[in-house]
Structure formats: structure tokens, C-alpha cells
Amino acid sequence: MEVEEDLDIHYYVLYCQSLKIEKLYYVFNNQKDVEAFIPRYEKYIRSKDKVIINPMSPGYLFIKTSKDQIEFDTMLTLMYEQKDGVIKELKKDEVSALTKDEIHLLHLLLNKHYILKISKGYKEDGRLILTEGPLMKLQEHITAIIPKDHLAILNIKFLNRKIKAGLEMQNRNL
Numbered sequence: 001m002e003v004e005e006d007l008d009i010h011y012y013v014l015y016c017q018s019l020k021i022e023k024l025y026y027v028f029n030n031q032k033d034v035e036a037f038i039p040r041y042e043k044y045i046r047s048k049d050k051v052i053i054n055p056m057s058p059g060y061l062f063i064k065t066s067k068d069q070i071e072f073d074t075m076l077t078l079m080y081e082q083k084d085g086v087i088k089e090l091k092k093d094e095v096s097a098l099t100k101d102e103i104h105l106l107h108l109l110l111n112k113h114y115i116l117k118i119s120k121g122y123k124e125d126g127r128l129i130l131t132e133g134p135l136m137k138l139q140e141h142i143t144a145i146i147p148k149d150h151l152a153i154l155n156i157k158f159l160n161r162k163i164k165a166g167l168e169m170q171n172r173n174l
Contacts, residue, residue: 011098011106012063012072013159024061031075035064039106041116042166044150051166053115057159062098062106062114069097105158109134109165118166119152128152135165145169 016024021038028036039056067075076095098106109116111134119133128145130136135152144153145167152167 008066010065010068010072011103012065013057013096013098014061014063015059015094016061018059021059021061027079028061028063031079033065033067034075037062037064037114039110039114039116041164042118044118044166044168046148046150051118056116056163057161060159102158105156108137109163116165118150118168120168120170122170131170135167 014024025036025038028034038060039062040053041056042051043054044051063072065072073095111117117133119130119135121128121130121133121135123129128139128142130139135142135154138154138156141154141156142152143155143162145151146153147169150167150169152165154163154165156163
């Protein structure tokens, strides 16, 4: 998705109890002009020889909408008044708008299903060489590689946490 096409789109993030995220996801997706999503990342589990998908930011629900801050706050107030058992527990300080840099980072990392796909690469002379995946655009930000967990750690903080991304290390001779 191109950043330019989303100039009138606003992104909000809600901090809530992990147990209620799925319910909030459905509540928001039933609202007009609102798309809720949960950014996730792929991670390879060697012991099970399969890829699993984990939330990038546990406890956070992301909202994409054309509603500006005032309209969004009004929608939350109306939802609060419905007292559906979930929204009533959401406090105003648990909602914030994403910055343009944060939105740009989401566009760089996530596919159209809001998943950070596994990147692939190999080591040569002690340096990581990425061959495919979203981390190719952010290679200079990789500060650590955890081969046994098939993870790369970036020095970019998102919601006060360093970004973890799946990384498959390959044999260069393949």
C-alpha cells in the first residue's frame, strides 16, 4: 500500500487488556468507516518445523479510519455510552494517534494482511546480507540476530518496544 494514497487516513492505537483485544477487534470492525487490525509477525519454530504468527505489540489494537481525532473521540464516547462491557473499560489515555513516521514504518514492514513476513538472508564475512523480505529496507537498523529463535532485533522502537522480525538464515551456496 502506498503511503501517498492514505493522506486522509488516520491511524489510532488502543491499549487494552490482551484478553479483550479480539472482542474489540470485532466491535470496531462493525463500525462504519473503521478498520481494526492487529499487526503480527511471522516466526519460524524449528522444533515444530512450522511458521507461527505472533502479535507485534501484545495488548495493542490498531484502528485505520478517515475520522479525525475529534470524530474518533466522539465515536468512542458513543460506544462507551452503549456500555457493551468492553468499551466502557477503555480510558482516554489508552488511545493515541500514530505519527506519520510510525504510519510509514507500518507501511514498510507489513503486508496487506498486516503481517510482517519472514525475511531471508545469509552471513558473509560476519555481515548479514538480506536477500528478500521487508527487512531489506531497514537492514541498517538490525542490531541483533538471534539464530536459534530465527529473529532479528531492530533498533527502531515502536510503542516503546524494539521491533522483532522473523529472519531465516540461509546457506549462501544454495
